Amino acid sequence: MTGLRLCVAGVGALGGTLAACLARGGASVSLIARGETLSRLRTQGLTLTESGTVFTCQPAVAERAAGPVDVLFLTVKSHQLSSLLPAVLPAIGRDTLIVPIINGVPWWMATDDTSPAFRTLPPLLDPTGQLASHLPTQQIAGGVAYAFSSSEAPGQIHSLRPMRLVLGLVAPDMSGRDSRLNILAALLNTCGIDASVSGSIHAEVWTKLVSNVASNPLSVITGATLGTMATDRATRAIVHATLDEAMAVGMACGIPTLKPAEAICAMMAAAGPHQTSMLQDFRAGRFLETVAIGDALVALARALAVPTPVTDTLLGLVAFQRHSLPLKEQTS
Structure with a gap:
């Protein structure tokens, strides 16, 4: 065992899966949680x-x-990061590796020079500038998770299959953090998580974003599982059209998608009965991650003059659906 001190901030479906796997593997892990989740974890584990x-x-x-x-x-939702900051800042030392595992376009991508179009994103992803100010880019390793998990109650996590996690530094390594990232990946693998280190984390993030934007909004509109959306003729056509649009935006930004549309559809089909995280949130009356997953993509598309008519329609329908239900935001 490496002796690394690990902390998971946000213990919903994703964070709970990660934390439980780490604990099961014997790693030294602590948790940061809020509200009912904190109470349940203290009393029931x-x-x-x-x-x-x-x-x-x-x-x-x-x-x-x-x-x-x-x-x-x-491991909270993207829109919860700013409110989480006061709780996690004491955990960040000069050598702390910060691993945000969030859906959509992450705030740190809006701060680099991948494409001038990304300069349009801070008002959406980090409106107060707190994330960029308090989370040093040189200490961040982007995380892309493929976890088919759900949480029916705080602290109660169900996972259909082992988690896969791709890690990668978001800035050039100047102080040996790359070697630490490899040590972390090795530890994660001993804990039953399929972890790897990528030198192309921007492309990894975009590939997950493409999958999310093609599945999450459509799932809210249809109520369908990943498997159904990928195999039903009507929904599959919409998935393909959305994938094409998102991939085109990525290419205009200079970021390739690492999987073709057919491979992404096959991955969705293999997930079978799993509900997307956005559908789970919608049915629970929680706030939806449409800003990081959808609005950020559309903002980039507008800046680059890439048409996204299918994505625009899906996001509009999700907004209509969302406004039809009372909001019951929960913390994790």
Whole structure:
């Protein structure tokens, strides 16, 4: 074991899966949670049910970090990051590796020079500038997760299959963080997480974004699972059209999509009965991640004069659906 001190901030479906796997593998992991999730974790612990096996653990959990850690995973929704900052700032030391695992276009992508079009994004992704100010780019490793998990109650996580996690530094390595990232990936693998390190994290993020924008909004409109959307003739056509638009925006930004549309559809089909995270949030009356997943993509498309008529229509319908239900935002 490496002896790394790990902290998972945000214990919903994704963060709960990650934390439980780390604890199950013997890693030193602490949790940051809020509200009902914090209370449940303190009294009942964290339970992961995966492939018919149930694992329960009782990691240290608090509302605010007590001090610096080696690796800080940020696993809340993108729109919750700013409100989480006060709780996680004590965990960030000079050498802390910060690993945000979020859907959509991450705020750190809006701060680099991949494409001038990204300069249009900070008002959407980091309107107060707090994320860019308090989370140093040189300490960030982007995280792209493929986790087919759900949380029916705080601290109760169900996973259809083991998590896959791709990591990559977002800025050139100037202080040996690349070697630490490889050590972290090795630790994650010993804990049952299929982890790898990529030298093309922007492309990895975009490939996940393409998949998300083609599946999440459509799932809210139709109520369909990933498997159904990828195999039904009508929804599959919409998925393909949305994939084409998102891939075109990426190419205009200079970021390739690492999988062809057919491969992404096959991955969706293999997920079978899994509901997207956006559909889970919609049915629970929670705030939807449409800004990072959809609005940011459309903003880039407008800046680059790339048409996105199908994506625009889907996002408009999701907005209509969202306004028809009362909002019950929850914290994790």
